[in-house]
Amino acid sequence: xxxxxxxxxxxxxxxxxxxxxxxxxxxxxxxxxxxxxxxxxxxxxxxxxxxxxxxxxxxxxxxxxxxxxxxxxxxxxxxxxxxxxxxxxxxxxxxxxxxxxxxxxxxxxxxxxxxxxxxxxxxxxxxxxxxxxxxxxxxxxxxxxxxxxxxxxxxxxxxxxxxxxxxxxxxxxxxxxxxxxxxxxxxxxxxxxxxxxxxxxxxxxxxxxxxxxxxxxxxxxxxxxxxxxxxxxxxxxxxxxxxxxxxxxxxxxxxxxxxxx
Amino acid sequence: xxxxxxxxxxxxxxxxxxxxxxxxxxxxxxxxxxxxxxxxxxxxxxxxxxxxxxxxxxxxxxxxxxxxxxxxxxxxxxxxxxxxxxxxxxxxxxxxxxxxxxxxxxxxxxxxxxxxxxxxxxxxxxxxxxxxxxxxxxxxxxxxxxxxxxxxxxxxxxxxxxxxxxxxxxxxxxxxxxxxxxxxxxxxxxxxxxxxxxxxxxxxxxxxxxxxxxxxxxxxxxxxxxxxxxxxxxxxxxxxxxxxx
Numbered sequence: 101x102x103x104x105x106x107x108x109x110x111x112x113x114x115x116x117x118x119x120x121x122x123x124x125x126x127x128x129x130x131x132x133x134x135x136x137x138x139x140x141x142x143x144x145x146x147x148x149x150x151x152x153x154x155x156x157x158x159x160x161x162x163x164x165x166x167x168x169x170x171x172x173x174x175x176x177x178x179x180x181x182x183x184x185x186x187x188x189x190x191x192x193x194x195x196x197x198x199x200x201x202x203x204x205x206x207x208x209x210x211x212x213x214x215x216x217x218x219x220x221x222x223x224x225x226x227x228x229x230x231x232x233x234x235x236x237x238x239x240x241x242x243x244x245x246x247x248x249x250x251x252x253x254x255x256x257x258x259x260x261x262x263x264x265x266x267x268x269x270x271x272x273x274x275x276x277x278x279x280x281x282x283x284x285x286x287x288x289x290x291x292x293x294x295x296x297x298x299x300x301x302x303x304x305x306x307x308x309x310x311x312x313x314x315x316x317x318x319x320x321x322x323x324x325x326x327x328x329x330x331x332x333x334x335x336x337x338x339x340x341x342x343x344x345x346x347x348x349x350x351x352x353x354x355x356x357x358x359x360x361x
Numbered sequence: 362x363x364x365x366x367x368x369x370x371x372x373x374x375x376x377x378x379x380x381x382x383x384x385x386x387x388x389x390x391x392x393x394x395x396x397x398x399x400x401x402x403x404x405x406x407x408x409x410x411x412x413x414x415x416x417x418x419x420x421x422x423x424x425x426x427x428x429x430x431x432x433x434x435x436x437x438x439x440x441x442x443x444x445x446x447x448x449x450x451x452x453x454x455x456x457x458x459x460x461x462x463x464x465x466x467x468x469x470x471x472x473x474x475x476x477x478x479x480x481x482x483x484x485x486x487x488x489x490x491x492x493x494x495x496x497x498x499x500x501x502x503x504x505x506x507x508x509x510x511x512x513x514x515x516x517x518x519x520x521x522x523x524x525x526x527x528x529x530x531x532x533x534x535x536x537x538x539x540x541x542x543x544x545x546x547x548x549x550x551x552x553x554x555x556x557x558x559x560x561x562x563x564x565x566x567x568x569x570x571x572x573x574x575x576x577x578x579x580x581x582x583x584x585x586x587x588x589x590x591x592x593x594x595x596x597x598x599x600x601x602x603x604x605x606x
Contacts, residue, residue, distance in 0.1 A: 116478040124475065128466050200461035201479060202438035355441040359374060 103351045110204040117203060121211035126218060144223045145230075148174050155291055164234045171227045172321040173290035173314045176248070179220040180256045180310060181281045186212045187260030188267040188274045195361045205354040209264040213257045217249070231321075239324035248316040248327075254339040255313060258346030265353045268360050289314055309338050363451025363530040363561040365413040365436065370445035372406040372431055372586075405431040407586040408445075413562055413579075420577035420594065421566045422601055428586040429566040433533055436564065451561060454480070454529030460520030465509035469500055469519055472508055476523055490526045497552070498522040499545070514542070521549055525556050532560035536567055570598055 111118070130139040151174070152167040159166070190208040191198060198205070224245070231238070267273045288310045289297075297305055305311055312334045319327045327335075377400045406428040413419055421429045434440050435447060437455040462479040463472050473494055477487045495504050498518040508516060557563050557576060567573050573580060573594060580597040582590040590597045 114478075116482075116484055120475045120478040124464060124467070128464070131466060197462045197479070199434075199439060200458045201455055202441075203479065358440060 104347065107204060107206055107351065111206060111210070114204055114207055118207050118211055118214070121207065122215045122218070125211065125215040140219050141222055141226050144174075144178065144219075145226050151291075159292075168227075168231055168234065169318070169322060170291065171230065172318045173288075175220055175223050175227065176252055176313055176317045177285065177288055177290050177310070178223075179216055179252060180259075180313070181285070182216050183213050183256035183260045184263055185277055185281060186216070187264045188277055190260075190264040191268050191357055191361065192271075192274075198358055198361060205357060206261070206350065209257070209260045213253065213260055217253055221249070227321075239320075241320040241324050241326055244320045244326055245317070248313075248320070251316065251335050251339045252313050254343045255309075255335075258339070258342035258344070261346035261350040265350055265357070268357050269353075284308065284310065309342075312338070362415040363449075364415060365450075365531070365562065365564075366446070366448045367412070367436075368410050368446040370406055370409045370432075370435060370443060370447060371404060372428075372435055372440055372443045374403045374405055375400045376403050404586050406435065406443075406583075409583075409586075409588045410445075411581065411588065411591060413564070415561050417579050418557070418563045418577045419565070420573035420580045421564065421583060422568075422570070422573060422580060422598065423583035423589075424605070426585075427583040429583055430535055431586075432583065433535055433564065433566055437533055449531065451530030452481075453531040453533060454524075454527070456524050456532065456534050458535070459524040460516065463508055463516070463520060466507055468507050469495070469498075469504040469511070472519070473523055476520070480524065480527075482527060486527065494519075494522045494526050497526075497548070514545075518545060525549075525552050528556060528559045530560065531562045532556060532564070534563070534565040534567075570602065574598060 126137070126140070130136050133139060135142065148171050149167070152163065152170050155161075155170065156163045156166040187209045190212055191205070194208050197203065198208075228238070263273070263277065267277075287305055287308045289305060294302070294305055294311060294315075312331050315331050316327050316335055319325060319331075409432065421432065423429050431440065433455075435443055436449065437453060439455075460476070462476050464475060467475060470491070473491055474484075474487055477490075478484075482490070495501055498515075498521070500515060500519055503511065503515065508519070511519070563576070565573070565576065577594050580590075580592065580594045580601075581588060582597050582601050590600055
């Protein structure tokens with residue numbers, strides 16, 4: 101507990117660095133491209149549009165409804181999967197810095213998660229535009245979405261902390277996790293509805309901790325109601341536990357990292 | 362008043378004999394723990410204790426690999442998981458390697474803000490020192506060019522100007538740099554001496570004995586991670602130089 105409060109104080113003291121690291125990630129990606137930062141918006145939208153066209157044809161679904169359905173699931177999934185994958189390289193990519201100067205170590209995975217959160221929020225704004233363009237209506241239940249984002253952030257960040265540490269000790273994890281994420285994607289109801297499944301697969305999807313987080317976004321967006329109390333309880337428990345485990349492992353190992361880089 | 366207290370400090374590194382063990386040996390070692398270990402421990406610093414009070418100018422000497430830089434890094438908290446105690450009072454400025462954290466794709470100006478944040482300057486401070494840093498580095502023309510297009514000299518000048526722009530309580534130096542043309546070197550030296558003058562405590566590692574003699578009022582001699590001598594520059598340096606021959 102003491103370690104945790106020390107980390108928080110140090111992170112606050114280094115907020116200037118955090119801000120710079122986030123800006124670095126957001127700005128650098130599309131530097132010297134004609135569209136620049138707009139790519140952050142266009143890229144996920146184009147990706148999702150391609151998927152919407154392909155899968156609505158495959159599933160013989162109505163493109164408009166399917167597009168909104170897919171986007172509402174893709175945005176939380178992309179955020180989670182990017183945080184987990186990119187956190188794996190958080191310390192390895194900053195080896196030069198870590199070996200030369202003291203910074204609170206949590207700043208590296210945190211800056212990744214924050215930058216991705218900003219991307220994700222921007223994609224969401226684009227999603228709103230699409231929903232309106234497709235003739236959808238916006239309801240009060242959308243006001244629940246900040247809470248969805250908060251819970252998802254806690255969950256992904258907890259996982260990210262764990263990954264950032266684990267990869268330093270076991271480098272192969274970077275490649276393992278990319279494949280694992282691909283597999284997990286198919287076990288997450290992004291392309292399909294959870295209740296459309298039956299038998300063993302449905303049970304497996306139900307066990308996937310990411311599943312209720314998708315509902316957290318999809319229910320307010322598509323059904324225009326609040327997520328059920330059961331989902332909310334499930335999601336809160338998963339987020340808090342993941343974050344607690346992530347923090348525990350992180351605080352126990354953060355001082356060993358520099359010797360293993 | 363700044364002070365540094367180091368008690369029985371030891372820093373251990375692990376040396377891996379086989380840099381990338383094969384999957385087979387990885388798993389076989391994993392299951393039989395009592396096989397020959399794939400790594401051995403190396404003590405870069407072993408059982409060092411000293412106190413530094415305000416006003417002291419400490420030089421650290423020793424042959425290559427004696428643990429000098431490791432000791433400095435431990436003082437700057439780069440190495441934290443160590444045995445023994447270190448307590449530091451006062452704002453410590455690590456000038457271990459200037460230009461750490463420069464991003465090649467960023468312009469000089471952006472790097473002032475990025476690197477400045479890493480060095481612990483606040484945004485307000487950076488706004489204030491920005492014109493002075495650029496002027497001192499003589500980079501007015503190129504400050505909005507990405508630093509990957511800079512020459513080595515330009516890069517060093519910017520990094521040096523930024524790192525020395527603020528006056529810390531405790532100044533930690535690893536081999537005072539020398540770069541740029543003669544005119545800049547003279548200017549840089551003056552700035553460095555001003556920085557040392559204003560610092561409450563200065564600790565430097567150097568192989569230049571004349572420099573240590575002229576700047577320090579105390580010298581620590583490290584050998585294979587152990588503290589051999591600690592005292593006045595003339596005495597310790599004479600013994601060190603005699604020993605080296």
